[in-house]
Amino acid sequence: MATTSTPARVDARRRGYWIYLLPGGVLFLAVIVIPFVMNVALSFTEWPGVGEISWIGLENYTELFADDxxxxxxxxxxxxxxxxxxxxxxxxxxxxxxxxxxxxxxxxxxxxxxxxxxxxxxxxxxxxxxxxxxxxxxxxxxxxxxxxxxxxxxxxxxxxxxxxxxxxxxxxxxxxxxxxxxxxxxxxxxxxxxxxxxxxxxxxxxxxxxxxxxxxxxxxxxxxxxxxxxxxxxxxxxxxxxxxxxxxxxxxxxxxxxxxxxxxxxxxxxxxxxxxxxxxxxxxxxxxxxxxxxxxxxxxxxxxxxx
Amino acid sequence: MTTVTRTSQPAPTTDPPTTRRNRDRHHRGAARWIVLAALIAGAVVMLFPFGVIVLNAFKSPADYSAGGPLALPTEIFTSGMIDFWNRVNFGRKLWNSFMIAGSVAVLGVLVSLFNAYALGIGRVKGRLAIVVLFLMANMLPQEVLIYPLYYIAREVGLYDTQLAVIIIFTVIQSAFGTYLLSSVFGTFPKEILEASALDGASKWQTLWRIIFPISRPTLSVLMIFFFIWTWNEFFIPLVFLISNDNQTVPVALGVLQGQRMMDATTTSAAALLGIVPAIAFFLIFQRTLARGITAGAVK
Incomplete structure (x- = not known):
């Protein structure tokens, strides 16, 4: 019985480790990945920190490369x-x-x-x-x-x-x-x-x-x-x-x-x-x-x- | 031609090397004292700032304006330091730093341990990509995260709380910890894991009864690193901890310095108060640290 089910059991055993990545993964997503993506998105906008966010495309970057x-x-x-x-x-x-x-x-x-x-x-x-x-x-x-x-x-x-x-x-x-x-x-x-x-x-x-x-x-x-x-x-x-x-x-x-x-x-x-x-x-x-x-x-x- | 040069070459070289080496050794006898003197002079330059700070931390303002920064104090004046301590509630800042750094050290190691257990021992699918992701996170400048983090923290009511700083640094430090521990666990002896599985231990039991005790030395080095790194952090605590009651030691001192509100002797007393805990940790953790620094360098 045990010998026939080995491949499946190895697979299941491996899958069981995913749960240990869950707390770290959720935190990593919230503190690193999402803020990083948000920052990149914000770099294409004009925003004083409150109120309306307006999309301005690459304008920040063109301004940046001309900024002494x-x-x-x-x-x-x-x-x-x-x-x-x-x-x-x-x-x-x-x-x-x-x-x-x-x-x-x-x-x-x-x-x-x-x-x-x-x-x-x-x-x-x-x-x-x-x-x-x-x-x-x-x-x-x-x-x-x-x-x-x-x-x-x-x-x-x-x-x-x-x-x-x-x-x-x-x-x-x-x-x-x-x-x-x-x-x-x-x-x-x-x-x-x-x-x-x-x-x-x-x-x-x-x-x-x-x-x-x-x-x-x-x-x-x-x-x-x-x-x-x-x-x-x-x-x-x-x-x-x-x-x-x-x-x-x-x-x-x-x-x-x-x-x-x-x-x-x-x-x-x-x-x-x-x-x-x-x-x-x-x-x-x-x-x-x-x-x-x-x-x-x-x-x-x-x-x-x-x- | 070749034979001529070959035969003529040894002749001059047989004798000179011995005399040269003798002269060299003799020469080095004097040279080593010169090297020692140069290194001591270098060390004095390195220590000069600390010396000057200690010299002036215990001077009265009158003493300072009379003798300048390089004169010895005429008396040991401690009320400047005590005044500063009370004015900024320095005990509170020490406690804040200790709480934040201590929580991050424990939580960061715990998260690293879980991550590395899945990646290094569990060898989950896509582990290489995940490890590379953690490694990349290590290189990110905090500036690229700071505004969204600040915004999110305000939205969820965590702005100006120590909890926010603890969560952020737990993740940042564990990105490094995961990378390091995953490679350590990758070389963990398989026989032990197999024996544990045969005995019917669950993954949770294997982690705490086998992996944890065996890797405890590495985990403690990691914990000390996380503690000291978090203690020394400036940028994120500066942005997040704006109220006096929440500030850490480096933030409190940095902000006060930025306001140029302190006179010369108070500034040196304040700087000394910032230096002393760091030196205390260094002395306490010295042995473990020296081992850890070199372990980190040789991959």
Whole structure:
């Protein structure tokens, strides 16, 4: 009896698992899928948030591509990618290998992990709070940085760091490097432990200096982690909101505005919901496109390696 | 030609490598101290903001205007911090953050567990497409959901309630949790599941008596992550929690900073109050976290 009904019973057993997807699925539909579809639909409308919704087709998008503020916000996104992806990855690689190769091996693992924890510290603080800390340090009058510059005789460089259009973006970028740096350091140090030490020993015997070993062994060996760091940090850089809200509110002018804050302004300050929805939709498309490019690139480089 | 070069090559290289390596080792003896000094200098730069905040959090306003932000306080002044705590009802904000982050951690893990049970163990049809959907949801910027969520919450009377924030983050965090747990469960030993089925255990019993205890370490890492991520969230709580009694710690501090209502010493006291819980969690969860960060990186 039991043997004849096996295929049907296997099928039934499989079907029985659907029920476990029900709570998560319903919530996912209500919180992600439906709002996402609604947002895309809203991007084709003109709506101040109350009253009549009027369908205007692609007008928001044509307006968007002619809007200087929109292009400024995406230029600043590129700056955020430099500050949150490029700089932390390069500096993190250098710091991690210095910590692993020199400190870990010559001064003991304890000193290496202590230094690593210190570099990681800004990562655990809520970004909004980190923004408050830095906004406070960069205050124009009596701020800690200006006071420090005066104390060491560089008083002429003291300025209104976040209020001046020329220094606001570089200041925010420097802050984001500070926020972000700990993440690649931790990931890369874990990655370095994976690298077979015999590779380094063999190269050393062959007379390869530290930099050549770093380039020829370390970097290719930890490529998977570098991809993960670059992808996750790029997505984070495209989404950055909290530090901008707390530090500059996108100002002065649009000097530090980013797409997420630009969308927020249109949703909740200018009551131009359709326009905000269009910005958010474009931002989403760019993030998805970047992710696909990254994943393709990673797959291609893995294939090349295997060959 | 080739033989000539081949024979002439070893001659100069047999001797120099040993001396070079010796010099290298000798050289490194000094170099390692330079590297150490550079790293310590880097760490000091990283810590400078925290140091300056601590230095000024316990200064009186008069002390600050007399000595500036870099001078040591002449006395430990705590009433600035106490005033701030009482004025914004900081205890309430801590409790709100704790309630929201704690509820999301528990509910998010529970939803992830159910989803992953169906996807990773149950291997339901179309599981790959579903996992990809959850992965995509992870990449979405919250801006693309915020206005419809805000609108829906107002329509159903959940605007400015902690419940709305808890529900939203339960879903957002469980999108990541589902993705991670499904791949973990995909490698779950089949023999154990078969043995459990032979013993007549139902799916519900198998989940709680077998899967849950075995995967508890992974679930606890996930729970800590959900807690800290939710605690640190800013954007959605900023939009949803407008009344003072509902705000979380980052929102309360961020809004106050935005209004530029606080003087210098109060701001540093407030910032310190925002930093302390984060450091406390870090110290409490350190070991589990370090394991989790690296586990997440290596796929």
């Amino acid at each position: 503020a929109f292009w400024a916000s995406f230029r600043n996104s590129v700056a955020m990618i430099v500050a949150m992806v490029v700089a932390p990855t390069l500096i993190g690689l250098l710091l991690a290998s210095a910590l692993f190769d020199v400190i870990g091996k010559r001064f003991g693992g304890k000193s290496a992990s202590t230094l690593r924890a210190l570099f990681y510290l800004p990562q655990i603080v809520p970004v909004a709070v980190a923004g408050i800390v830095w906004g406070w340090i960069l205050r124009p009058e009596n701020g800690a940085l200006n006071t420090l510059l005066e104390a060491v005789g560089l008083g002429e460089f003291a300025q209104n760091w976040l209020g001046d259009p020329g220094t606001a973006l570089p200041s925010v970028m420097a802050i984001m490097v500070w926020v972000q740096i700990g993440y690649p350091v931790v990931i890369f140090m874990a990655a370095l432990q994976r690298v077979d030490p015999q590779l380094h020993e063999a190269a050393e015997i062959d007379g390869a200096g530290w930099f050549r070993r770093f380039r020829a062994i370390t970097i290719p060996q930890i490529r998977p982690e570098t991809f993960v760091v670059a992808l996750t940090c790029t997505i984070a850089a495209m989404k950055v909101f909290g530090p901008i809200f707390v530090l500059t509110r996108g100002g002065p002018g649009d000097a530090t505005n980013v797409p997420s804050y630009f969308a927020y302004q249109n949703f909740f300050e200018r009551a131009d919901v359709g326009y905000g929805a269009a910005i958010a939709t474009v931002l989403t498309l760019i993030i998805i496109a970047l992710s696909i490019v990254f994943i393709r690139f990673q797959a291609a480089s893995e294939r090349k390696e295997r060959r």
